[in-house]
Amino acid sequence: xxxxxxxxxxxxxxxxxxxxxxxxxxxxxxxxxxxxxxxxxxxxxxxxxxxxxxxxxxxxxxxxxxxxxxxxxxxxxxxxxxxxxxxxxxxxxxxxxxxxxxxxxxxxxxxxxxxxxxxxxxxxxxxxxxxxxxxxxxxxxxxxxxxxxxxxxxxxxxxxxxxxxxxxxxxxxxxxxxxxxxxxxxxxxxxxxxxxxxxxxxxxxxxxxxxxxxxxxxxxxxxxxxxxxxxxxxxxxxxxxxxxxxxxxxxxxxxxxxxxxxxxxxxxxxxxxxxxxxxxxxxxxxxxxxxxxxxxxxxxxxxxxxxxxxxxxxxxxxxxxxxxxxxxxxxxxxxxxxxxxxxxxxxxxxxxxxxxxxxxxxxxxxxxxxxxxxxxxxxxxxxxxxxxxxxxxxxxxxxxxxxxxxxxxxxxxxxxxxxxxxxxxxxxxxxxxxxxxxxxxxxxxxxxxxxxxxxxxxxx
Numbered sequence: 001x002x003x004x005x006x007x008x009x010x011x012x013x014x015x016x017x018x019x020x021x022x023x024x025x026x027x028x029x030x031x032x033x034x035x036x037x038x039x040x041x042x043x044x045x046x047x048x049x050x051x052x053x054x055x056x057x058x059x060x061x062x063x064x065x066x067x068x069x070x071x072x073x074x075x076x077x078x079x080x081x082x083x084x085x086x087x088x089x090x091x092x093x094x095x096x097x098x099x100x101x102x103x104x105x106x107x108x109x110x111x112x113x114x115x116x117x118x119x120x121x122x123x124x125x126x127x128x129x130x131x132x133x134x135x136x137x138x139x140x141x142x143x144x145x146x147x148x149x150x151x152x153x154x155x156x157x158x159x160x161x162x163x164x165x166x167x168x169x170x171x172x173x174x175x176x177x178x179x180x181x182x183x184x185x186x187x188x189x190x191x192x193x194x195x196x197x198x199x200x201x202x203x204x205x206x207x208x209x210x211x212x213x214x215x216x217x218x219x220x221x222x223x224x225x226x227x228x229x230x231x232x233x234x235x236x237x238x239x240x241x242x243x244x245x246x247x248x249x250x251x252x253x254x255x256x257x258x259x260x261x262x263x264x265x266x267x268x269x270x271x272x273x274x275x276x277x278x279x280x281x282x283x284x285x286x287x288x289x290x291x292x293x294x295x296x297x298x299x300x301x302x303x304x305x306x307x308x309x310x311x312x313x314x315x316x317x318x319x320x321x322x323x324x325x326x327x328x329x330x331x332x333x334x335x336x337x338x339x340x341x342x343x344x345x346x347x348x349x350x351x352x353x354x355x356x357x358x359x360x361x362x363x364x365x366x367x368x369x370x371x372x373x374x375x376x377x378x379x380x381x382x383x384x385x386x387x388x389x390x391x392x393x394x395x396x397x398x399x400x401x402x403x404x405x406x407x408x409x410x411x412x413x414x415x416x417x418x419x420x421x422x423x424x425x426x427x428x429x430x431x432x433x434x435x436x437x438x439x440x441x442x443x444x445x446x447x448x449x450x451x452x453x454x455x456x457x458x459x460x
Contacts, residue, residue: 036275162283
């Protein structure tokens with residue numbers, strides 16, 4: 001047996017040595033695509049990879065409100081979708097360990113025994129073997145399958161990063177929306193108080209014969225409209241609070257938050273944006289890891305053209321020596337080795353390789369499109385940030401002007417120099433401008449959230 005094993009090992013070694021010159025390619029490693037075009041985001045930014053590439057931003061650099069940070073921290077612990085993504089990572093790690101151990105031999109212990117009776121003669125036989133099977137596969141198949149499994153694990157980690165980033169952005173979006181609704185409710189409540197006072201003035205003027213009943217009806221209708229909007233605002237606040245509770249996986253309850261505008265939203269300048277920051281986006285990393293997986297799958301398909309080696313052996317005791325029963329039992333040993341070199345396989349091996357090559361090409365195209373989409377998303381977010389910043393001054397000035405106009409028109413009406421329709425128009429114009437100003441501030445917050453996602457999600 002020992003002599004047979006030596007001869008088999010020498011034969012295998014000779015075959016491997018003869019194939020070394022042609023198997024270098026099936027062991028080559030995937031080279032990650034880490035270069036991002038400098039003009040992909042449409043602004044002057046450095047696209048040079050290397051040590052000077054920017055580090056990923058933290059989500060805490062985008063969201064400064066301490067109460068918002070507390071909500072995000074809670075979501076990162078309790079959110080069920082994120083926890084499911086973490087479980088998927090653990091499953092991927094187990095799959096990788098299985099792939100690493102696939103090269104190890106299998107060991108089985110399978111004792112058996114038989115009792116036979118014939119013509120008054122009873123024979124008892126037994127086998128107590130320890131079987132070993134070792135299928136090493138074709139050259140390079142184990143290495144490439146292991147590397148492909150690692151690429152799958154990296155994809156799972158990138159998906160978890162994407163879920164985490166989207167979770168953070170969802171909490172921030174709902175929080176800012178809650179603050180916006182609080183601001184709307186504040187504006188509507190102040191308006192209701194002012195308009196109710198104006199209605200009382202109109203009633204006093206009507207009693208003194210200085211106003212018409214139609215003006216009172218119009219003013220009262222406007223007041224009732226504001227009151228209905230207050231009811232809607234309160235209902236919307238409850239709805240957003242419930243949405244945040246769902247994200248946090250907690251029962252419905254009031255959400256603590258600061259007053260709108262108590263914490264500034266950071267403004268990210270174009271000069272601080274580098275194209276290389278896109279490398280930290282989960283979708284770009286996912287696309288790169290998908291290319292890596294496709295590369296190693298192609299290498300595995302190529303390795304199928306090379307011979308495969310399998311070994312099996314048995315070591316144990318038996319008292320069944322062919323037709324004779326020997327007691328006590330004797331040692332049983334056997335070893336079988338086989339080498340399979342594919343010659344014709346009905347085109348399957350070649351077909352699998354062609355499919356793997358096409359899959360790799362498709363993954364490369366998807367990566368390119370992912371980078372283009374990412375650059376476009378950054379450009380859009382920056383444009384939204386800039387637009388909201390430019391409109392802020394205009395909306396603020398518009399509120400000041402319409403507030404002065406409302407006060408002046410009201411004074412003119414009190415002195416009989418303006419009609420009630422002018423007052424109502426001024427009131428509604430002021431209310432609309434105040435709501436638009438608050439909405440523009442929310443648009444600015446949304447733009448910062450979009451930029452946070454576009455630059456990689458800042459999950460660190």
